[in-house]
Amino acid sequence: MDLSDARWRTSTRSGASGGNCVEVADNLPDVVGVRDSKDRSGPVLVFGPTMWRAFVAQLPERR
Numbered sequence: 183m184d185l186s187d188a189r190w191r192t193s194t195r196s197g198a199s200g201g202n203c204v205e206v207a208d209n210l211p212d213v214v215g216v217r218d219s220k221d222r223s224g225p226v227l228v229f230g231p232t233m234w235r236a237f238v239a240q241l242p243e244r245r
Contacts (some may be wrong), residue, residue, distance in 0.1 A: 185226060188215055208234070 188207035203219035214234040216227040229237065 183213070183228060185210070185215055190215075190217070190222075192219060 185207065187210065189209045190205040190207045192203050192205055205217050205219045205222075207215040207217075212230065214229045214231060216229070218224060
């Protein structure tokens with residue numbers, strides 16, 4: 183899968199210290215990529231848009 187056009191952003195749920203960050207690329211057609219910001223050349227999880235929305239809907243509210 184070609185992710186070369188992915189525009190990665192740090193999740194709003196990541197801490198301000200930058201230690202435990204997840205990056206999300208949701209600008210690609212038909213896929214949402216998720217990766218560890220500490221290992222940007224490492225593995226990427228790929229979700230279809232419907233599955234991504236279902237996943238995000240299950241996250242607890244941030245307070």
